Amino acid sequence: MIRLTDLTIRFPGFTLDHISLHVRRGEFFALMGSTGSGKTLVLESVAGLTKPSGGTVRVGGRDVTRLPPEERNVSLVYQDHALFPHLTVLQNVMYGQRYHGIAKEEGRRQARELLDTLGLSRLENRRPEHLSGGEKQRTALARALACGPDVILLDEPLSSLDPQFRGELRRTLKHVHETTGTTFLMVTHDFADAMILAERGAVIKDGRLHQQDTVANIFRRPATPFTASFVGMTNVFPARYAQGCCTFAGHAFEGLPELPAWQTGFAALRPEDVFVGSAGDFPEGWRILRGTVERVEREGFTWTAVVHCGDQTLTALVDRHMVLSRGLESGSTVTLGFAGEHLHHMPEND
Numbered sequence: 001m002i003r004l005t006d007l008t009i010r011f012p013g014f015t016l017d018h019i020s021l022h023v024r025r026g027e028f029f030a031l032m033g034s035t036g037s038g039k040t041l042v043l044e045s046v047a048g049l050t051k052p053s054g055g056t057v058r059v060g061g062r063d064v065t066r067l068p069p070e071e072r073n074v075s076l077v078y079q080d081h082a083l084f085p086h087l088t089v090l091q092n093v094m095y096g097q098r099y100h101g102i103a104k105e106e107g108r109r110q111a112r113e114l115l116d117t118l119g120l121s122r123l124e125n126r127r128p129e130h131l132s133g134g135e136k137q138r139t140a141l142a143r144a145l146a147c148g149p150d151v152i153l154l155d156e157p158l159s160s161l162d163p164q165f166r167g168e169l170r171r172t173l174k175h176v177h178e179t180t181g182t183t184f185l186m187v188t189h190d191f192a193d194a195m196i197l198a199e200r201g202a203v204i205k206d207g208r209l210h211q212q213d214t215v216a217n218i219f220r221r222p223a224t225p226f227t228a229s230f231v232g233m234t235n236v237f238p239a240r241y242a243q244g245c246c247t248f249a250g251h252a253f254e255g256l257p258e259l260p261a262w263q264t265g266f267a268a269l270r271p272e273d274v275f276v277g278s279a280g281d282f283p284e285g286w287r288i289l290r291g292t293v294e295r296v297e298r299e300g301f302t303w304t305a306v307v308h309c310g311d312q313t314l315t316a317l318v319d320r321h322m323v324l325s326r327g328l329e330s331g332s333t334v335t336l337g338f339a340g341e342h343l344h345h346m347p348e349n350d
């Protein structure tokens with residue numbers, strides 16, 4: 001449904017560098033990356049609001065690279081909703097329909113149907129200033145859907161919401177996607193949003209595409225150290241591979257499953273896959289590292305131990321009982337264990 005080929009945009013100090021992406025008809029696709037990575041520029045290129053320096057944009061099989069926004073049949077939902085303050089919810093939703101040749105009565109019927117789907121019926125006469133963040137976002141979504149676009153583009157739809165409304169809007173987005181069958185391209189810096197909503201996605205950093213795959217594969221098998229960190233595999237180490245042995249963090253491990261053929265690369269582990277204990281605590285076959293606790297950190301209900309091993313630092317999730325019963329503190333000598341199949345390997349060419 002959307003096909004970007006070698007999309008390039010050059011600004012002083014930033015280049016969106018030959019991005020090629022394919023979003024299939026009817027799918028929910030998440031474009032992920034941290035702030036300033038170029039996600040919004042990609043959305044704006046699809047919407048026709050930013051002119052590429054090179055490459056092509058195709059929507060629904062048509063080359064739209066040089067078409068104005070109104071001829072692309074895509075709707076962009078902005079992060080700040082961009083609702084008209086002087087119009088009611090219903091009027092906001094109906095606003096764009098006249099430009100799409102939708103007759104008023106039919107438009108009103110469709111708009112009310114959408115308000116119903118989005119749980120906004122009782123608010124149809126309210127103005128935006130009297131809506132919560134989640135209600136504004138749903139109104140903006142209804143307005144985008146009201147013109148029957150081929151594609152909905154969502155710019156960080158959940159980022160400004162508190163956790164309660166976030167969960168609610170996630171469910172709404174999922175429901176609307178499933179019931180309308182419209183193609184959704186969402187930009188987000190939060191991998192959790194992508195995990196819950198999207199089937200496929202892509203990760204972008206500094207204007208370059210790092211990976212494009214199913215969200216499940218990006219989570220399980222990140223292609224680059226950046227993507228690994230982005231999906232929570234935050235222990236990433238330079239590693240050497242030779243004769244069936246993988247060496248990182250000052251330890252050499254033999255007999256690991258599925259060792260890659262390359263000689264240097266990166267090995268990565270999720271903090272939740274690294275356990276603190278004594279050598280005898282770990283199941284047979286687990287790999288062991290020894291290190292010194294640098295610090296124990298608490299974040300809400302979660303505790304992490306940051307441990308020096310060789311010339312690297314490993315982070316392991318620990319529970320409160322472990323911290324107290326073992327007296328884990330800065331300077332403690334600890335043994336860490338992990339299962340070989342949890343170690344993920346990546347080649348060097350980032």
Ligand SMILES: Nc1ncnc2c1ncn2[C@@H]1O[C@H](COP(=O)(O)OP(=O)(O)OP(=O)(O)O)[C@@H](O)[C@H]1O
Binds near residue numbers: 038040042189
């Ligand atoms: N019109 C412009 N002129 C110059 N630089 C621009 C322009 N628009 C965007 N940029 C730069 O391009 C880079 C990518 O911007 P973009 O808005 O796509 O990032 P993003 O990934 O969406 O970030 P965020 O999550 O913070 O919105 C940024 O460094 C930004 O400053």
